[in-house]
Amino acid sequence: xxxxxxxxxxxxxxxxxxxxxxxxxxxxxxxxxxxxxxxxxxxxxxxxxxxxxxxxxxxxxxxxxxxxxxxxxxxxxxxxxxxxxxxxxxxxxxxxxxxxxxxxxxxxxxxxxxxxxxxxxxxxxxxxxxxxxxxxxxxxxxxxxxxxxxxxxxxxxxxxxxxxxxxxxxxxxxxxxxxxxxxxxxxxxxxxxxxxxxxxxxxxxxxxxxxxxxxxxxxxxxxxxxxxxxxxxxxxxxxxxxxxxxxxxxxxxx
Amino acid sequence: xxxxxxxxxxxxxxxxxxxxxxxxxxxxxxxxxxxxxxxxxxxxxxxxxxxxxxxxxxxxxxxxxxxxxxxxxxxxxxxxxxxxxxxxxxxxxxxxxxxxxxxxxxxxxxxxxxxxxxxxxxxxxxxxxxxxxxxxxxxxxxxxxxxxxxxxxxxxxxxxxxxxxxxxxxxxxxxxxxxxxxxxxxxxxxxxxxxx
Numbered sequence: 001x002x003x004x005x006x007x008x009x010x011x012x013x014x015x016x017x018x019x020x021x022x023x024x025x026x027x028x029x030x031x032x033x034x035x036x037x038x039x040x041x042x043x044x045x046x047x048x049x050x051x052x053x054x055x056x057x058x059x060x061x062x063x064x065x066x067x068x069x070x071x072x073x074x075x076x077x078x079x080x081x082x083x084x085x086x087x088x089x090x091x092x093x094x095x096x097x098x099x100x101x102x103x104x105x106x107x108x109x110x111x112x113x114x115x116x117x118x119x120x121x122x123x124x125x126x127x128x129x130x131x132x133x134x135x136x137x138x139x140x141x142x143x144x145x146x147x148x149x150x151x152x153x154x155x156x157x158x159x160x161x162x163x164x165x166x167x168x169x170x171x172x173x174x175x176x177x178x179x180x181x182x183x184x185x186x187x188x189x190x191x192x193x194x195x196x197x198x199x200x201x202x203x204x205x206x207x208x209x210x211x212x213x214x215x216x217x218x219x220x221x222x223x224x225x226x227x228x229x230x231x232x233x234x235x236x237x238x239x240x241x242x243x244x245x246x247x248x249x250x251x252x253x254x
Numbered sequence: 255x256x257x258x259x260x261x262x263x264x265x266x267x268x269x270x271x272x273x274x275x276x277x278x279x280x281x282x283x284x285x286x287x288x289x290x291x292x293x294x295x296x297x298x299x300x301x302x303x304x305x306x307x308x309x310x311x312x313x314x315x316x317x318x319x320x321x322x323x324x325x326x327x328x329x330x331x332x333x334x335x336x337x338x339x340x341x342x343x344x345x346x347x348x349x350x351x352x353x354x355x356x357x358x359x360x361x362x363x364x365x366x367x368x369x370x371x372x373x374x375x376x377x378x379x380x381x382x383x384x385x386x387x388x389x390x391x392x393x394x395x396x397x398x399x400x401x402x403x404x405x406x407x408x409x410x411x412x413x414x415x416x417x418x419x420x421x422x423x424x425x426x427x428x429x430x431x432x433x434x435x436x437x438x439x440x441x442x443x444x445x446x447x448x449x450x
Binding site: 060067173 | 278303431435438
């Protein structure tokens with residue numbers, strides 16, 4: 001029987017040879033080829049996946065800032081995209097589903113005294129306000145959990161990191177929304193919150209006590225929890241105000 | 255509830271340029287990891303990450319829903335890296351190049367090309383000498399061999415993924431991986447026993 005070629009041996013190592021079963025049988029029977037295989041294996045096992053340098057917490061932010069001004073404007077308007085891009089349609093459907101979900105989840109049950117309210121009276125600003133209020137509350141809970149996390153023994157913040165990643169996306173959308181409706185206070189808080197969430201979301205999974213201390217320092221230094229409480233309570237007041245004034249008052253800023 | 259990549263892409267195409275930031279925040283770190291393993295240089299990798307996102311943004315209209323966004327982005331990154339390595343190879347053949355005196359039977363004028371600055375991708379290896387040899391041997395691979403080998407060996411990507419990313423037939427992708435290993439063997443096998 002012919003010996004295996006070098007190519008067969010190398011590809012077999014990765015499981016990419018055409019006839020792995022035959023090669024396996026040959027290796028079991030042929031000590032010369034087995035010796036060759038062992039040499040390849042021994043070498044390749046020493047070439048380990050490269051250790052990637054630890055990136056700074058603001059890497060994403062830095063990348064974005066360097067990139068932002070180089071991005072040309074895209075043609076505006078949904079309709080042309082809807083007809084020319086089938087995936088855009090699905091994207092829009094996803095957005096609509098998200099909006100429907102948020103509306104269903106956060107729109108309070110209509111009390112009896114509003115029984116006569118027509119569907120057309122739904123105030124979209126109020127939906128956003130309620131969603132932002134909820135977002136701030138969830139963020140606040142997350143930050144409190146991190147501030148109070150036990151630093152004795154191994155620190156596992158993987159759940160909190162997953163939450164931070166979810167909150168980060170919503171945070172971006174609410175920040176853009178706040179910016180567009182001209183609410184600088186909410187924009188500023190969401191901006192600061194976004195930076196801290198980014199740091200939490202992208203931190204190493206096996207945090208050290210020093211890492212955690214650093215994150216806490218950042219939260220404390222920016223007085224973020226306090227700001228979130230203040231803005232959250234203002235948002236709540238606005239929501240309650242709108243409840244009192246009725247659903248028709250849509251001129252309220254975010 | 256996490257907003258999907260497709261929804262974010264829809265926002266960008268609807269004119270919300272800033273929504274692209276969400277995609278940068280989600281994917282830039284993983285793209286950096288891949289590119290760094292191929293270039294071995296942090297500064298180069300950071301630059302390629304930016305170029306990748308810029309290219310992705312400009313080509314966003316061509317993104318197909320059936321493709322996963324991160325897979326699509328990964329392919330762009332691989333191709334940008336390949337372009338970069340090709341350009342660097344040309345540049346370094348005419349400009350300054352590290353030379354290792356004891357380089358055995360090397361191609362390309364017996365010169366070993368190493369990243370000019372920054373940490374190499376072989377830092378996990380125990381032997382500093384072996385690391386130096388591996389860096390030298392990796393530098394002797396052609397850009398496509400280096401990319402294919404990194405994808406297969408370090409990223410654990412399948413031959414199918416490599417062939418799609420590099421727009422090669424599967425047999426050509428296998429051949430690139432094999433040629434890379436063959437060259438690495440020629441350069442490194444004399445030292446493997448010594449390190450063990």
